[in-house]
Amino acid sequence: MDATQWDERYRASAGGVWATQPPAVVREIATPLAPTTAIDIATGDGRTALWLAERGWSCTGLDFSGAGLALAAARPGGDAVRWVQGDVHDWAPESPVDLVVSCYLHLPDAAAVVARIAQWVAPGGTLLVVGHDVENIAAGGHGPSDPAILYTPDLLRGALDDRFRIERCERVTRTSADAELRGGHAHPAIDTVLHAVRVR
Template sequence: MDAEQWDARYRASVGGVWASEPPAVVREIIEPLEAGSAVDVATGDGRTALWLAAHGWAVTGVDFSAEALAIAASRPGSDAVSWVQADVHAWEPVASVDLVVSCYLHLSDNASAIARIAEWVAVGGTLVVVGHDVENIAAGGHGPSDPAILYTPELLRGALDDRFRIERCERMIRGTADAELRGGHTHAAVDTVLHAVRVR
């Protein structure tokens, strides 16, 4: 979907598309970290960026949908986040950050996009990526049905070079209670999660 299609989807929503908090696995990875600077890639209507800000992070939320960012900016706590309308292929932060997180960013060039956002992580910083796995199609979970834009652990692992230490890169089952869309779903979903630390 392009920016106009996402704008239409957010415009048609009632108060936003996504759940009110980041996926549970993202919260589990980030909660033990010391708060610092962060970029939330493809922030959408702001759930991850707002959660990070509430936990003391200095956050920039980036998305190419103006409608999504308008919803994000209307939410409580939004003044603590810097909202940026931009394409992940063109934008980059003015300085490296302590955390880059991306939830459900699916593009035709996934590997190169992940490699690009990984460049934003400062030495000692953390990269967290979670998205729909290619096995999600057969599982019947909610999400894109085009395997060309879905993740695998091998794809995410291969997007990083030896400057990163991979703490976790694997498939995981997301139960219906942790569905990323409002309202829940009848099928569990298969995601890929990547947690890596930049060591040099």
């Protein structure tokens, strides 16, 4: 889907497309971190960026959908986040940050995009990527059905160079209690999670 299609989807939604909380694995990994600076990539209607801001992070939410960003900015706490409309291929922060999060950004050049956003992580900072795994298709979980844009642990692991120490790169199964969509979904979903720390 391009930006225009996402704009239409957000405008047609009643209060937002996504669940109000970030994925459980994002909360698990980010909660122990000392809040400093963060970028939430493909922020959509803002759930992860708002959650980070509530916990003291100075957060930028990036998305190419102006309609999604408008929903995000209108939510309680929306004025605590810097919302930026831009494309992950072209936009870049003025300086590296301590946490870069990307949830469910699926593009044909996924490995190159992950390598690009990894450059935005400051030394000592954290990169956290979560997305639908290719095995999600057979599992019947919500998400894209094109295997060319889905993740695997090998794909995400291979996107990083030796500046990063990989803490975790694996498949995880989400239940309806950790639904991606507002209103939930019936089937378990299989995601790939990458948690890495930049060591130099």
